[in-house]
Amino acid sequence: MANKKVVWIIGGGSGIGAAVAHKLAEAGWQVAISGRRVEKLDAVAEGHDIRPFPMDVTDGDAVNRTISEIVAAYGRIDMTIFGAAAWQARRVGDYAFDPFSKVVDTNFMGVIRVTNPLFAQYDRQGGGQFAVIASVAGYFGLPRSAAYSATKAALINLLETMRAELAPRKIIVRMIAPGFVKSELTAKNDFPMPFLMETDDAAKRIVDGLCNSDRFEIAFPRRMVWLMKAIRFLPYPVFFWFTSKLLPNGKK
Numbered sequence: 330m331a332n333k334k335v336v337w338i339i340g341g342g343s344g345i346g347a348a349v350a351h352k353l354a355e356a357g358w359q360v361a362i363s364g365r366r367v368e369k370l371d372a373v374a375e376g377h378d379i380r381p382f383p384m385d386v387t388d389g390d391a392v393n394r395t396i397s398e399i400v401a402a403y404g405r406i407d408m409t410i411f412g413a414a415a416w417q418a419r420r421v422g423d424y425a426f427d428p429f430s431k432v433v434d435t436n437f438m439g440v441i442r443v444t445n446p447l448f449a450q451y452d453r454q455g456g457g458q459f460a461v462i463a464s465v466a467g468y469f470g471l472p473r474s475a476a477y478s479a480t481k482a483a484l485i486n487l488l489e490t491m492r493a494e495l496a497p498r499k500i501i502v503r504m505i506a507p508g509f510v511k512s513e514l515t516a517k518n519d520f521p522m523p524f525l526m527e528t529d530d531a532a533k534r535i536v537d538g539l540c541n542s543d544r545f546e547i548a549f550p551r552r553m554v555w556l557m558k559a560i561r562f563l564p565y566p567v568f569f570w571f572t573s574k575l576l577p578n579g580k581k
Contacts, residue, residue: 335403337361339386339443340412341379342369345462345510348532349410354378356536361399361406364413386413386439393446400450408458408539409447410505411440416477421576429476436480440487448500456499460539461488463506465548468557469568472575492545503539504546507531508553526550 336353340346341362347369354360354377363384364370370381380402384395399406415435417428440461451457466474467481485504492502510531531549538547548554560571 333357333359334407335359335361335399335405336408336410337363337382337399337406338410338412339363339384339439340414340462342366342373344412345507345528345531345535346410346412347373348528349412349535350379351377352532352536356540359403361403363395386411386442387434389442392442396443396446396450405454406447406450406457408460409443410460410462410535410539411443412462413439414462414477416474419473419475421473424475432476433480436477437483437487440484444491448495448498451500452498456501458501458503458539459491459495460503460505460547462535463488463504465506465508465553465557467506469561470572472572473577488545501543502545504548505535505538506546506548506554507535508550 334357336358338346338350338353338360341350341360342364343366346362346364350360350362350373358378360377360379361382362370362373362379363382365383365385367381367383370383373379374381382395382398384391386392396406413435415432417432419425419428444459447457447459451459461484463484464477464481466478467483467485469478470482471478485506488502488504491500492504495502507526509525511525511528526549534549535547538544560568563571
């Protein structure tokens with residue numbers, strides 16, 4: 330038991346986070362999961378070597394307390410996977426502050442709240458891994474998903490910076506960019522989702538990438554990644570013509 334590695338999954342109560350938690354527990358990791366919904370965490374943990382630590386990523390005090398509790402329980406944290414996410418459907422062209430800020434506070438500032446106290450723990454123990462679930466939606470400005478897409482783009486940029494800055498401290502930063510994966514969030518979508526993946530398949534790819542490589546970008550499915558990156562490099566007149574086609578009823 331003492332030799333098992335410890336992973337902390339933030340957003341482990343459902344979707345990709347829950348599936349990854351199960352796969353890492355089956356692979357012999359000691360798994361701590363966090364999220365706001367206690368009943369969801371308990372359901373994921375049942376029957377596995379998984380321990381719930383309820384936490385809201387918008388509460389800085391709760392983040393600090395949870396890190397201390399996990400270290401007290403396990404002695405260290407070898408890898409952290411941040412997968413908490415918020416998404417709200419908005420009308421095209423509506424950038425109302427309150428709903429926009431809620432998405433930013435969870436998806437981006439939630440990561441920021443975790444970083445310093447977690448990295449201080451990594452320094453004390455001699456290093457660790459920090460992986461964040463971004464999205465292929467962060468590769469360019471995606472119509473109808475302004476807040477979500479913007480936070481994922483910001484995360485990709487932040488993680489690129491962290492990868493270089495934290496390497497000397499033996500902190501390995503990873504960026505996970507899935508395409509469309511079946512989850513509570515994607516169930517809300519009312520638009521076509523090409524290459525939609527099963528949650529279990531996405532979890533397998535994430536676990537394989539984290540445990541069997543040290544590469545920065547774990548992005549899938551490959552056809553979706555290539556398509557999104559190709560669109561990003563289109564000349565702007567062509568790019569905006571294409572993205573205008575993604576608006577409902579051709580609205581501009």
